[in-house]
Amino acid sequence: xxxxxxxxxVNWLNHDEERAWRSYRRMVLAVQAATARDLAxxxxxxxxxxxxxxxxxxxxxxxxxxxxxxxxxxxxxxxxRHATRMxxxxxxxxxxxxxxxxxxxxxxxxxxxETLEAAAPAHLASVRRxxxxxxxxxxxxxxxxxxxxxxxxxx
Numbered sequence: 838x839x840x841x842x843x844x845x846x847v848n849w850l851n852h853d854e855e856r857a858w859r860s861y862r863r864m865v866l867a868v869q870a871a872t873a874r875d876l877a878x879x880x881x882x883x884x885x886x887x888x889x890x891x892x893x894x895x896x897x898x899x900x901x902x903x904x905x906x907x908x909x910x911x912x913x914x915x916x917x918r919h920a921t922r923m924x925x926x927x928x929x930x931x932x933x934x935x936x937x938x939x940x941x942x943x944x945x946x947x948x949x950x951e952t953l954e955a956a957a958p959a960h961l962a963s964v965r966r967x968x969x970x971x972x973x974x975x976x977x978x979x980x981x982x983x984x985x986x987x988x989x990x991x992x
Contacts, residue, residue, distance in 0.1 A: 868967050875963035879956045884909065884919055886960060889928060889945060889953040898945035901934055905943055913940070928952055 850858060873883050881889075887909055892898045900908075906916040920943055923929050928949035934940040945953075972980070 871967040872960070872963045875967075876956065876960055879959050881952070881956050884911075885923060885928070886953075886956065888920070888923065888943065889949055890957075892929065892943060892945035893950060893953055898950065899932075899942050901937065902931075902941050902943055903937065923949075 869883070876883060876886055888905060891905065891908060892900055902913055902916060902920065906913045909916065911919075920929060920931065924931060927946055930944050930946055931941040932944055934942050969977070
């Protein structure tokens with residue numbers, strides 16, 4: 838709270854709103870921690886998997902660094918540093934982007950594709966175990982509707 842604001846100006850959460858907010862945060866953290874742990878068991882981080890899976894779905898298995906950073910809601914410099922580590926592991930390579938002198942293309946390598954294909958079954962089992970199988974089909978539909986209301990229009 839800003840020191841310039843009076844306590845009356847704060848729109849505090851009521852009991853139900855606070856309980857819902859805290860439940861949401863705990864749910865996201867629990868599912869994310871569990872799936873991240875399972876990905877780590879197969880040698881990947883969540884960002885690694887996001888980059889690999891996104892690139893695998895694109896024509897030429899290629900994306901601009903700018904577009905990938907926007908999708909992940911990361912800065913270009915943060916993704917560039919992460920891509921450097923992935924490149925050192927042979928998972929992707931960079932190519933110059935003639936339309937953006939400061940940017941580059943991220944290209945999924947064959948090794949990156951093989952790594953993704955090897956990790957996907959374990960990751961999907963993890964998503965099922967920690968998320969999908971704990972919910973009913975109606976829960977999933979409701980969650981999808983709620984998520985659509987809360988996310989930006991990036992999709």
